[in-house]
Amino acid sequence: MDLIIRGREPTDAAAYQRLYSHPEVFRWTTQLPFPSVQTWQKKFENMDAAGYIGFVAEIDGQMVGELTLFVEQRPRTRHSISFGISVDPAFGGRGIGEKLIRNAMDYAFNWLGIVRIELEAFHDNARALRLYQRLGFEQEGVKRKACLREGEYHDIVVMAKLRD
Template identity: 35%
Template sequence: MTTSFEEIVIERFTEVHVEGVTALYNEPTVCRQVLQMPYQPNDIWRSRLSGCDERRVQLVAVHKGKVIGNIGLDQYSRIRQSHVGSIYMGVALAWHGKGVGSQLMGAVLEIADNWMNLHRVELTVYSDNNAAKSLYQKFGFEVEGTLRKYAVRDGVFVDALAMARLR
C-alpha cells in the first residue's frame, strides 16, 4: 500500500470518531500492545470525550474517512507537576511502519512544546515492543527504568519501560 502523507489527516478526536477509535483498540494486535481491555463498547471511548478539557489533547489519524491511529496527551493536574504530560498511542496494524505514528507523535509534541509549555513528556511501552521504542527514541524519549510485571498480557505478566522526553 502506497500512501502519501497528504492522504492522512490528523484531527481532534470527536464524537464522529468514536466507532473508529473503538474498532482500532479492539483490533487484537493493537489491544495486545496497550492497556485497553478487548471487546470494548463504543461507550467507553465516548465517555473519554466527556472529560475533555485544555489539559487533555486527543487526536486521530484518518485515512479516507477511517480512523487508523489515535494519540492522547494528558497534562498532569497537580500544580507541582503541571510541566509534565503523559502520552498513550495506538496505530492500526495495517499502518505500522508507514509513518502514522510519527505524524501523530509530531502533532502532539508540537502542542506539548508550543501550546502547553510542557518540559517533560512521559509514556510507558512494553519492553518487547521494539518498533514503538524506536519511534519514541526518534522523538527524543529515553528509557528511565523497567517496570517489572507491569501488566497482564496473554495470561502472563510482562515488563514495561518508563520513557520520557525532557526539553
C-alpha cells in the same frame, strides 16, 4: 492518500472501538480488549472533563491512528505530560505513529508550555521502542511485571523526552 491529523470528536467513538478491538492494537495497551462504542463515548466524556487532548490520524476519512495527551493536573507536575498512541496495523510502517507523536510534541512544547513528555511501553514492543528512541525519548526505568497481558505479567518501560 493524504494523512490528516485533527482533534478527536465525540463522533469518533465507533472508530476508536474498531481500532482498540484489533488484537494487534489492544495487546500493546494497558486497556481491556473489546471495548464497546458506549465505553468509548463514556471515556471521551471523562477525558474531556480531565482536560485530556485527543488527536486522530485519518486517510481518506478513515481513522488510521490516534494519540491522546494526558494532561497533568497536580500543580507541581503540570510541566509534564504523558501520552498513549495506537495505529491501525493495516497502516503500520507508513510513518503515521511518528507524525502523530511529532504533532503531539509540537502541541505540548509550543502550545501548552510542557517541559517533559513521558510515555510507557511494553518491554517487548521493539518497533515502538525504536521509534521513541529515534524521536529523542530516553529510557528512565522499568516497571517490573506491571501489566497483565494474555495471562502473563510483563514489564513496562518508562521513557521521557525533555524540551530541547
